[in-house]
Amino acid sequence: xxxxxxxxxxxxxxxxxxxxxxxxxxxxxxxxxxxxxxxxxxxxxxxxxxxxxxxxxxxxxxxxxxxxxxxxxxxxxxxxxxxxxxxxxxxxxxxxxxxxxxxxxxxxxxxxxxxxxxxxxxxxxxxxxxxxxxxxxxxxxxxxxxxxxxxxxxxxxxxxxxxxxxxxxxxxxxxxxxxxxxxxxxxxxxxxxxxxxxxxxxxxxxxxxxxxxxxxxxxxxxxxxxxxxxxxxxxxxxxxxxxxxxxxxxxxxxxxxxxxxxxxxxxxxxxxxxxxxxxxxxxxxxxxxxxxxxxxxxxxxxxxxxxxxxxxxxxxxxxxxxxxxxxxxxxxxxxxxxxxxxxxxxxxxxxxxxxxxxxxxxxxxxxxxxxxxxxxxxxxxxxxxxxxxxxxxxxxxxxxxxxxxxxxxxxxxxxxxxxxxxxxxxxxxxxxxxxxxxxxxxxxxxxxxxxxxxxxxxxxxxx
Ligand code: IFM
Numbered sequence: 001x002x003x004x005x006x007x008x009x010x011x012x013x014x015x016x017x018x019x020x021x022x023x024x025x026x027x028x029x030x031x032x033x034x035x036x037x038x039x040x041x042x043x044x045x046x047x048x049x050x051x052x053x054x055x056x057x058x059x060x061x062x063x064x065x066x067x068x069x070x071x072x073x074x075x076x077x078x079x080x081x082x083x084x085x086x087x088x089x090x091x092x093x094x095x096x097x098x099x100x101x102x103x104x105x106x107x108x109x110x111x112x113x114x115x116x117x118x119x120x121x122x123x124x125x126x127x128x129x130x131x132x133x134x135x136x137x138x139x140x141x142x143x144x145x146x147x148x149x150x151x152x153x154x155x156x157x158x159x160x161x162x163x164x165x166x167x168x169x170x171x172x173x174x175x176x177x178x179x180x181x182x183x184x185x186x187x188x189x190x191x192x193x194x195x196x197x198x199x200x201x202x203x204x205x206x207x208x209x210x211x212x213x214x215x216x217x218x219x220x221x222x223x224x225x226x227x228x229x230x231x232x233x234x235x236x237x238x239x240x241x242x243x244x245x246x247x248x249x250x251x252x253x254x255x256x257x258x259x260x261x262x263x264x265x266x267x268x269x270x271x272x273x274x275x276x277x278x279x280x281x282x283x284x285x286x287x288x289x290x291x292x293x294x295x296x297x298x299x300x301x302x303x304x305x306x307x308x309x310x311x312x313x314x315x316x317x318x319x320x321x322x323x324x325x326x327x328x329x330x331x332x333x334x335x336x337x338x339x340x341x342x343x344x345x346x347x348x349x350x351x352x353x354x355x356x357x358x359x360x361x362x363x364x365x366x367x368x369x370x371x372x373x374x375x376x377x378x379x380x381x382x383x384x385x386x387x388x389x390x391x392x393x394x395x396x397x398x399x400x401x402x403x404x405x406x407x408x409x410x411x412x413x414x415x416x417x418x419x420x421x422x423x424x425x426x427x428x429x430x431x432x433x434x435x436x437x438x439x440x441x442x443x444x445x446x447x448x449x450x451x452x453x454x455x456x457x458x459x460x461x462x463x
Contacts, residue, residue: 004454007399013116013410014455015077016070016432017368019123019167021053022419024083026060030098033089035125036135036176040183049425056420058440063106066416069433069442071113074457078115079367079412080106081123081167084148091127091144100155107159118367118412119160120222121149121206123167124176124183124422131184136172136195136202146205150213157214164294164367165206168224169199169252174321181423190322193274197282200255204285221256222294222367225249225354227347231304231330240305240327243268247323248301249354257358259287269323292409293355294367297348297394299341304330337371337390338428345393352401352408363409369394370414372421372428375445382434382445391447395454413451417442 005014021037041052059066070078084091086099107117122145130141149165166172175182177192186192203221210217226248230241246265254262260283266275305327334342348366355364371390375382391413401408418431426437432448435441444452444459453460 003396003399005456008402011409013077013118013365013412015075015079015115015118015410015412016073016416017079017412017414018059018416018419019081019120019125020083020086021056021123021125022415022421023057023059023417025053025055025058027052027054029060030086030102031089031096032083032099033085033091034128035083035085036128036131036183037125039128039131040185043185046185047423047425049427051420051425053420055437057417057435060102062440063102064109065442067106067109067113067115069444069459070110070115070416072444072457072459073432073448073452074455074460076115077118077410077412078110078416079118079120079164081120081125082152083125084122084145085125085127087152088127088148090129091141091148092129095151095155100152103152103156104159107156111159116162117160118162118164119152119156120164120167121145121152122165122172122202124172126183135177135184136198137177137188137191139198139201142198142202142205145202146209149206150209153210153213153217157217161214161216161218163210163217163219165203165210165219165221166199167222167367168296169196169203169221170224170248172199178321190269190274192322193269196251197275197278200252200286201282203256204282204288207288207290218291220290220292220294220365222296223249223252223256224296224298224368225253225351227297227300227344227350229300229302231302231332234305236305237303241301241303244301244303244324244327247321249351253355253358255283255286256290257287257293257355257362259283265323274322290362292363292365293359294365295351295355296368296414297351297366298339298369298371300334300344300347300350302330302332302342304328337386338374339372339424341371343371343390343393345390345397348394348397349401349404352406353404356406361407363407365410365412366394366398366408367410367412368414369411370430372430375418375429375434377434377436377443380443382443384445384447387445387447388450391451 173196180187230237417433418429421428
């Protein structure tokens with residue numbers, strides 16, 4: 001089947017996505033303060049290859065080259081994140097002009113190429129000074145995030161109109177404060193729910209702060225949602241799938257879109273430690289009206305409840321957050337990416353329909369979708385057919401969503417160029433563009449040339 005962007009609405013956003021700590025490097029210049037990832041990457045054993053984001057893709061210095069590559073790909077949108085510690089070194093106080101200046105220059109370079117900036121305000125690089133005061137476990141961090149968001153919108157509102165408050169609060173809360181595989185590396189069990197709540201509250205503070213600074217702003221938030229299936233039709237497996245759906249998807253979706261935590265999740269977890277710091281007054285703030293929801297979609301979870309007495313429980317099975325005890329994700333035999341994530345393009349429709357059901361009028365974006373594969377550079381080329389096929393199948397799922405009447409407004413590939421993949425360091429490559437980390441040379445992969453051909457971009461000529 002042959003299709004291209006002309007089969008989509010003319011104003012559909014086609015982009016690539018990145019995040020500050022994963023690509024920028026330049027972690028100690030122009031007044032940037034330390035972030036929790038600077039500290040975490042120094043913890044022995046925390047990062048698979050022992051490396052840091054100190055240099056990453058050197059994007060802070062090479063952003064003009066990267067914007068030119070985006071123009072070659074033919075994208076009309078770019079989602080990047082703003083590093084909070086560049087704007088406020090310790091997470092408080094006035095803006096650092098040099099930090100704001102970088103994002104201004106980047107945004108202007110994008111606009112000159114007809115590429116719309118979509119800025120994420122928090123993609124995990126919390127100022128270390130705020131973590132020293134308790135990080136997201138503390139309510140004050142939410143207040144600080146609101147202030148920071150308003151400052152950034154005030155400074156950059158003339159060049160950025162599309163804002164995403166948080167990226168994947170599930171990861172910040174549960175990988176950061178429950179399993180500890182992400183910064184700040186805490187293993188606090190059910191206390192991590194306080195981080196989840198304060199992230200939601202931070203979102204609720206940021207939305208009005210952005211609107212106050214920029215009344216015509218378009219504001220949303222990005223959640224990582226998973227397609228969910230029970231391994232069998234047994235009552236136990238179906239209940240397990242409901243539970244993981246609650247802990248992964250609905251625990252963030254419902255407060256934002258429906259104004260309350262999912263009742264079944266509260267029942268499962270009990271009021272106690274989980275919800276004891278959630279004043280009812282926060283609910284309305286967290287549900288501040290948004291203009292769109294961003295969804296990061298990668299995979300499906302197939303959930304089973306092992307028989308009582310089984311030794312395979314949540315943590316052992318890769319379900320590393322509280323409330324998942326006694327459940328496991330099963331291997332259904334689906335193809336997987338190098339991350340081990342089962343490939344289910346049709347699952348993208350599941351998560352779009354899940355969000356759509358809450359608020360049928362709300363515009364949706366796929367703000368991330370992509371795959372890691374062990375790319376090989378041969379004769380100067382990366383023939384990443386697996387990634388190309390993955391992307392094509394997911395773009396087709398976007399078409400199916402539009403066909404069903406879902407107000408999908410854009411699709412962003414994760415990611416523009418290979419970069420620092422958090423706990424995996426540089427051992428996982430997701431880019432449309434290959435990066436040689438010893439020279440910083442960028443090479444558009446076959447998948448990138450395919451995307452460019454689909455979009456009608458200059459780099460698609462040989463696609
Ligand atoms: O690299 C990450 C990104 O920072 C957040 N979403 C998932 C990507 C791939 O793991």
